[in-house]
Amino acid sequence: MITITLPDQSTRQVSRGTTAMEIAQNISEGLARNVLSAKFNGKVVDSFLPLNEDGNLQLLTWNDPEGKSTMWHSSAHLLAESIEQLYPGTKFGTGPDIENGFYYDMDLGEQTVTQEDLLVIEKKMMELAAQKQDFVRREVPKAEALKTFIDKGDEYKVELIEGLEDGAISFYSCGAFTDLCRGPHLPNTSHIKAIKLLNIAGAYWRGDENRKQLTRIYGISFPKKKELDDYLAMLEEAKKRDHRKIGKELELFTFSQRVGQGLPLWLPKGAQLRERLENFLKKVQKDAGYEAVISPHIGSKELYVTSGHYAKYGADSFRPITTPNEGEEFLLKPMNCPHHCEIYKFKPHSYKELPIRFAEFGTVYRYEQSGELHGLTRVRGFTQDDAHIFCRPDQVKDEFKGVIKIVLQIFGALDFKDFITQISVRDPNNPNKYIGTDENWQKAESAIIEVAQESGLEYVVVEGEAAFYGPKMDFMVRDAIGRKWQLGTIQVDYNLPERFELEYIGDDNKKHRPVMIHRAPFGSMERFVAVLIEHTAGKFPLWLTPEQLRILPISEKYHDYAEKVLSLLKNYEIRATIDFRSEKAGKKIRDAEIQRVPYMIIVGDKEESTQTLSVRKQAEGDLGSMSIDELVQKINHEVAQATQY
RNA sequence: GCUUUUGUAGCUCAGGGGUAGAGCACUUCCUUGGUAAGGAAGAGGUCACGAGUUCAAAUCUCGUCAAAAGCUCCA
Incomplete structure (x- = not known):
């Protein structure tokens, strides 16, 4: 018998060779269904690996970062399995999990994969995942491992195996696909319920720009379709925040x-x-x-020879600027x-x-x-x-x-x-x-x-x-x-x-x-x-933003009042403009909102007659009516608070 | 620099061997409106640039330039 300690410090006596999955099943079927891998004495292992000594055991699910890693790593294998079926003869490099998902590097030979093909591959992956293929681990002697991949003609795997110690080599199989891999992996492929292959890129073999460039396919997978949808929505959000896009929209x-x-x-x-x-x-x-x-902006080349920058970066820099006189060289300062x-x-x-x-x-x-x-x-x-x-x-x-x-x-x-x-x-x-x-x-x-x-x-x-x-x-x-x-x-x-x-x-x-x-x-x-x-997302703090405030007259009749307000605000160094267009208030508000103008001041009959302002804050909405003094105070307060230190 | 992809109006994009389209933005007119899009008309493009194929190229091919994703790099 061995003693297993769970994270809540409770202990269980189980027979030697019991797996983490069996312990999970013993706790509850529901838990067992969600277990992706396990952490045993600080090391992430397969949930189906027999435990042979006393130790601390943590069952890993999708909620644990290591659980996600396991899911993604297994998804990479599933990708390779699909590729092997769809593109026979493909040689494989490495296929790890990454911060958000996984990738696999491969040498497709004469074949190419396009963005459209990714959908076909995704479909194949889903098909294989649904087959509930078990992941099977096998320890392999180095000679046998080498022979396997020499026979297969996969020189990348051969190179990887050559760098490994005999006795520390394991293969994992799922379905018809066997890969050199340290693991750990999911119990089976059915945990992968949603897959998105995101993009294709070139990647140098072993990160060395002098070696062959392989095709890398990036993807991500989830245990629920909903999570994939949320993730894709988040990526869309990220695109909206892209400074290149906002920089253009806001004319920065x-x-x-x-x-x-x-x-x-x-x-x-x-x-x-x-x-x-x-x-x-x-x-x-x-x-x-x-x-x-x-x-x-420029300095004599000698300056950078002295500093050591020239020796270090000279070859990969802008070439020196020369003068009409021979022998004079200047560098743009780096x-x-x-x-x-x-x-x-x-x-x-x-x-x-x-x-x-x-x-x-x-x-x-x-x-x-x-x-x-x-x-x-x-x-x-x-x-x-x-x-x-x-x-x-x-x-x-x-x-x-x-x-x-x-x-x-x-x-x-x-x-x-x-x-x-x-x-x-x-x-x-x-x-x-x-x-x-x-x-x-x-x-x-x-x-x-x-x-x-x-x-x-x-x-x-x-x-x-x-x-x-x-x-x-x-x-x-x-x-x-x-x-x-x-x-x-x-x-x-x-x-x-x-x-x-x-x-x-x-x-x-x-x-x-x-x-x-x-x-x-x-x-x-x-x-x-x-x-x-x-x-x-382009909503700059008030003290920084180019246009702090925009005055929106309800109609032409209030342009004079708007001008008066503007000149008062300018006295306080508030950066304001007036929207003089002959558009309705709704349109002016919409445009100011889109351009992230922090404060919108609506002026019409009501405001002019009471000498007040209707204030609207960007992304928040109507703040109601206030006097010019109150508004100035509010803005100054907001600016002062942000910039004090 | 490398791999893959892309380049059509100010912006977002559709189209595609027979000489160019939408929406928004812009201009003018009508409208004078109350918290996220009022209406009409108009103007705007050698389809990134250069070469080639063709009776004919924005469309096909090649090259150049630029952009995107990733790799490599980052004083």
Whole structure:
């Protein structure tokens, strides 16, 4: 007998070899029907795996993330099974579950799959799922595993098996399809009740761009049709929030083929929005002791050779700009830091001056691969809300904390509550990717982690994500529908001060090296605005929005009163317009609603005679009547509350 | 950069070897209306660009440019 402990701490004595499913059945038939897999002593396993030792058992259903993973992983097998039937001779790469669903990479040879074919494949999958095919696990010796796939002619699986230890290889079969797989899987395919194959894409074998590109089919599955419908509806919602769509609708930004790929053009309303964000940050930074500096858009190639950027990125960057004279080369600046280093070097510094904080909304240009460009989130020319702090080693932690405070202020003002703090450190297996001494890296990495702990931030540490010159702390914001975007960044750098030979005179009257902190709370104005659009679905906070208020006269007779109201509001610096069109109130309201104008003021006979306003709030509706003073107060209050810090 | 897909009016899209369509937006007129679409008329397009096939190309083929999804990359 073995002792099984359930999550509620109750225990059960069962005979050795009992499966999780049998235990579930023993608890209740209903539970057993919903069990997708199990977690035994912390490891996710098949519900049909015999348990041979004492341990903690958790039965996993659709409500558990691991249960979903099991469902999706099994769905990937079902996809492969369907493909094997519909496209004989297909070779398979890997087919894992992912955050939202699953995919399978395959080599279809001469055959191709189109978007329309996905429907046929879906149908086949549903057909096979309904057959209630059991998943069967089998442990296979390496030699046999290799032979199986050599005979089948699937070199991808052979390659995968070659990398595995003998004794750790298992096959799973469902129906006629057998796959190399670690598992775990569903008890049978009948749990999969709704499937949607979402898209087809190319994906390099093992993520290596030098190897063959396989066909990847993405999909998602659910235990209920309703859940699939809800998911698809959610995707539709996401599309509506797409900043590229809203940016066009609200006339915030555009792109032009003639200007060039990845080079955004800010339209007047977008420029207004951005300028307001910049001014807000400028004020915050001024209060925090930053000094504005300005540097040009190009710099001598030598500047970037010194900084190390040229060696690292020169080959994949815009080619240098040359002059009529031989031998002169300039780069479009991809970074502001080298310029700021030279500003620091303008004169000698005493330890008493530090920290020195140079801030600049610096526009930089980077050659991003054409396939990478995406709306405003990934562009070739963008403006960083950059600053570099030059400080003594003993000041690093306090300065870092100060920056964290600014980032949090900004996120607070914009109501970004749900963010993730990520600390990126070196990849220990790939030390050549980085410049600088091991000692400095260690100092920098531990400083960041200590600060994060002292600031009470929740964070994750990710290896291999550091910049080549130093570790960093990034703030990733989730938008309203859960997508992650990297915004603010803070980076400790011991390397550039070394390369630029930056110095200060210490209290010992000797020369010392300052430490540099690179930081950008927004990250880039472009990406930040993109995220802000998606986060708010275009309903910007009142203090930011280009048009705060629109006056809607009921008819021409009230245009004079509308003008009077407008001029009063302008005295209070409220951004307002009048809709003079000869349309009915309903139409004017509808248009203002669609354009996300926060306040609509309806003026007609009633308002003019009592010198009041009828106020309507966007997405909320009629707020009733109020005086101009009351409205001004209300708006000012709303603005002040959002921007205080 | 790679794979797949797409490019028709300002926007959203239909059509498709015989010289272009809808809705919205825009202009004018009628209407002067009370909390999400009043009516009519009009204007607007070398069908992304270039080449080829054809009696004839917006439509077919190739190339270029741009966009979308994914991969790879991201100082």
